[in-house]
Amino acid sequence: xxxxxxxxxxxxxxxxxxxxxxxxxxxxxxxxxxxxxxxxxxxxxxxxxxxxxxxxxxxxxxxxxxxxxxxxxxxxxxxxxxxxxxxxxxxxxxxxxxxxxxxxxxxxxxxxxxxxxxxxxxxxxxxxxxxxxxxxxxxxxxxxxxxxxxxxxxxxxxxxxxxxxxxxxxxxxxxxxxxxxxxxxxxxxxxxxxxxxxxxxxxxxxxxxxxxxxxxxxxxxxxxxxxxxxxxxxxxxxxxxxxxxxxxxxxxxxxxxxxxxxxxxxxxxxxxxxxxxxxxxxxxxxxxxxxxxxxxxxxxxxxxxxxxxxxxxxxxxxxxxxxxxxxxxxxxxxxxxxxxxxxxxxxxxxxxxxxxxxxxxxxxxxxxxxxxxxxxxxxxxxxxxxxxxxxxxxxxxxxxxxxxxxxx
Amino acid sequence: xxxxxxxxxxxxxxxxxxxxxxxxxxxxxxxxxxxxxxxxxxxxxxxxxxxxxxxxxxxxxxxxxxxxxxxxxxxxxxxxxxxxxxxxxxxxxxxxxxxxxxxxxxxxxxxxxxxxxxxxxxxxxxxxxxxxxxxxxxxxxxxxxxxxxxxxxxxxxxxxxxxxxxxxxxxxxxxxxxxxxxxxxxxxxxxxxxxxxxxxxxxxxxxxxxxxxxxxxxxxxxxxxxxxxxxxxxxxxxxxxxxxxxxxxxxxxxxxxxxxxxxxxxxxxxxxxxxxxxxxxxxxxxxxxxxxxxxx
Numbered sequence: 001x002x003x004x005x006x007x008x009x010x011x012x013x014x015x016x017x018x019x020x021x022x023x024x025x026x027x028x029x030x031x032x033x034x035x036x037x038x039x040x041x042x043x044x045x046x047x048x049x050x051x052x053x054x055x056x057x058x059x060x061x062x063x064x065x066x067x068x069x070x071x072x073x074x075x076x077x078x079x080x081x082x083x084x085x086x087x088x089x090x091x092x093x094x095x096x097x098x099x100x101x102x103x104x105x106x107x108x109x110x111x112x113x114x115x116x117x118x119x120x121x122x123x124x125x126x127x128x129x130x131x132x133x134x135x136x137x138x139x140x141x142x143x144x145x146x147x148x149x150x151x152x153x154x155x156x157x158x159x160x161x162x163x164x165x166x167x168x169x170x171x172x173x174x175x176x177x178x179x180x181x182x183x184x185x186x187x188x189x190x191x192x193x194x195x196x197x198x199x200x201x202x203x204x205x206x207x208x209x210x211x212x213x214x215x216x217x218x219x220x221x222x223x224x225x226x227x228x229x230x231x232x233x234x235x236x237x238x239x240x241x242x243x244x245x246x247x248x249x250x251x252x253x254x255x256x257x258x259x260x261x262x263x264x265x266x267x268x269x270x271x272x273x274x275x276x277x278x279x280x281x282x283x284x285x286x287x288x289x290x291x292x293x294x295x296x297x298x299x300x301x302x303x304x305x306x307x308x309x310x311x312x313x314x315x316x317x318x319x320x321x322x323x324x325x326x327x328x329x330x331x332x333x334x335x336x337x338x339x340x341x342x343x344x345x346x347x348x349x350x351x352x353x354x355x356x357x358x359x360x361x362x363x364x365x366x367x368x369x370x371x372x373x374x375x376x377x378x379x380x381x382x383x384x385x386x387x388x389x390x391x392x393x394x395x396x397x398x399x400x401x402x403x404x405x406x407x408x
Numbered sequence: 409x410x411x412x413x414x415x416x417x418x419x420x421x422x423x424x425x426x427x428x429x430x431x432x433x434x435x436x437x438x439x440x441x442x443x444x445x446x447x448x449x450x451x452x453x454x455x456x457x458x459x460x461x462x463x464x465x466x467x468x469x470x471x472x473x474x475x476x477x478x479x480x481x482x483x484x485x486x487x488x489x490x491x492x493x494x495x496x497x498x499x500x501x502x503x504x505x506x507x508x509x510x511x512x513x514x515x516x517x518x519x520x521x522x523x524x525x526x527x528x529x530x531x532x533x534x535x536x537x538x539x540x541x542x543x544x545x546x547x548x549x550x551x552x553x554x555x556x557x558x559x560x561x562x563x564x565x566x567x568x569x570x571x572x573x574x575x576x577x578x579x580x581x582x583x584x585x586x587x588x589x590x591x592x593x594x595x596x597x598x599x600x601x602x603x604x605x606x607x608x609x610x611x612x613x614x615x616x617x618x619x620x621x622x623x624x625x626x627x628x629x630x631x632x633x634x635x636x637x638x639x640x641x642x643x644x645x646x647x648x649x650x651x652x653x654x655x656x657x658x659x660x661x662x663x664x665x666x667x668x669x670x671x672x673x674x675x676x677x678x679x680x681x682x683x684x685x686x687x688x689x690x691x692x693x694x695x696x697x698x699x700x701x702x703x704x
Contacts, residue, residue: 027695145484145663162582
């Protein structure tokens with residue numbers, strides 16, 4: 001070997017060294033060991049951290065529901081991870097289309113809450129939420145090197161899209177009490193909608209405990225009963241044992257497969273958020289779009305289409321609300337609304353390639369409503385008739401067509 | 409460790425080595441740094457890096473001359489640049505981090521050992537009683553110093569260009585909250601440090617490749633090629649299982665420092681990943697370099 005062999009072994013007697021080749025190979029043990037330790041850490045740490053389900057005193061479903069109802073968490077901040085898998089192709093803009101009924105045909109501002117929150121209808125997203133009482137809330141949709149935030153502070157509702165620097169402003173309506181809306185997209189928002197609909201067609205049980213975002217929680221299982229028409233399989237809600245706040249919401253379709261909606265806190269704190277969190281002034285030079293006086297509405301209805309979840313009794317009376325009517329009740333309810341698009345979506349209506357493409361996505365059906373196209377997802381089925389009326393609900397296709405036929 | 413390692417001190421022969429003297433190591437590092445930064449190649453790389461923020465700044469300035477905001481497309485933060493010059497720092501770092509910065513680091517790291525070998529100077533370095541481990545550590549320190557220098561060249565030039573071309577003042581974080589200019593500068597410094605740390609992984613990889621070959625060009629090309637390969641793999645959704653292990657996967661997480669409150673998850677993952685690359689390829693480079701025959 002050359003006179004400048006490796007340090008430390010320069011002058012050591014040749015007899016002590018087993019064999020040059022073995023000595024060489026031995027050094028490569030170090031990087032391999034480092035990789036092994038890293039792999040073991042990646043594999044083991046989550047397993048060790050998952051220390052099993054917590055031991056909590058037994059509660060009945062009724063007690064737990066009462067606890068949720070009595071929950072008075074006013075201040076919180078945290079991170080929510082929401083995955084939605086409706087089985088739709090990830091077309092992004094599709095969510096703005098008439099098929100979802102929430103795209104209010106905005107003015108094109110990328111900071112409009114209604115269109116932005118519709119993004120939650122597909123894929124996995126991270127939301128950061130903060131709330132301090134009924135008048136101050138903030139929810140941010142975390143994107144790559146950008147964020148879309150909705151800030152509700154007093155009578156102002158701001159939407160801020162950091163990617164484009166655009167600002168959307170609207171004033172919340174003055175009905176003080178109605179501000180007690182939940183922050184959209186959060187587990188308590190979903191849970192609130194479901195639990196409002198709990199009646200004799202629903203079975204509610206407590207099924208053990210779980211640990212969510214480092215907190216001990218009860219698992220509340222909601223199953224539709226006597227409702228063969230619904231596509232909803234099982235809804236699981238993890239309820240914080242101390243505060244009664246829903247921490248995680250999972251909806252599994254009746255058809256099986258992965259959850260359609262899975263929204264849960266990954267981190268939560270009940271400390272008062274910093275006041276600066278809710279303070280928003282448009283950045284200099286930003287384009288500000290003034291919205292109509294509808295902040296309340298866009299805040300609550302944007303996240304997921306109404307009717308995706310069973311409607312509560314208050315909305316189930318068939319009362320007209322923005323032209324939306326609810327047909328049927330409980331788990332089999334279907335919403336009906338008019339898009340005003342007379343043309344419909346049938347290829348024969350001759351609106352070029354776009355309508356032909358839309359038509360090819362759905363199935364043609366006919367009934368007392370005339371003819372129309374049914375668009376199916378793993379949870380929601382929607383029927384768009386040729387005169388532009390939309391029927392949608394978390395029900396099977398047959399139930400939907402039957403409901404639409406009966407509605408005329 | 410191997411028995412050979414412990415055999416050395418047991419034989420009692422290392423005491424005579426002057427390599428143990430710390431000042432000697434410092435001198436080695438100083439000469440190494442001088443070699444790296446005095447090279448015309450290094451200066452050209454730094455010059456290219458310095459040109460990027462100026463180019464971006466002038467382009468945005470011309471684009472927004474009539475008062476229209478910059479378009480939404482482009483590197484992150486570019487929409488805010490015309491309203492606040494400090495954002496040019498973030499835009500410039502976001503624009504150079506995917507390619508220019510790691511390419512420069514790959515060139516310097518790939519050249520570190522292989523360049524000496526191909527120039528025939530490696531054996532003279534090893535004749536000096538420095539020891540191979542010490543030489544490798546010095547080389548790594550010089551490469552890391554270059555990572556830091558390259559990042560700060562981009563950041564400082566961007567700050568200067570931003571201050572000259574655009575107004576500066578309070579800035580809006582990407583979460584919509586407002587922070588003062590001083591706080592903004594502090595975050596810019598943190599971001600520059602995180603970006604520099606993001607280059608550690610590719611530096612370690614380059615250093616390892618550099619110990620494998622006697623051709624400096626081959627080592628540079630391999631390192632830059634590996635980098636491009638990893639970035640292509642990172643773009644293929646079907647390969648998402650390997651994405652968290654790609655050195656470049658969390659690079660853009662530095663933008664999370666501009667959220668309020670700061671979202672640490674990906675930042676921490678990025679730093680962990682860089683440390684893992686440094687440990688694996690650093691030790692592999694050590695294993696290779698301390699055992700290889702240097703004949704040229």
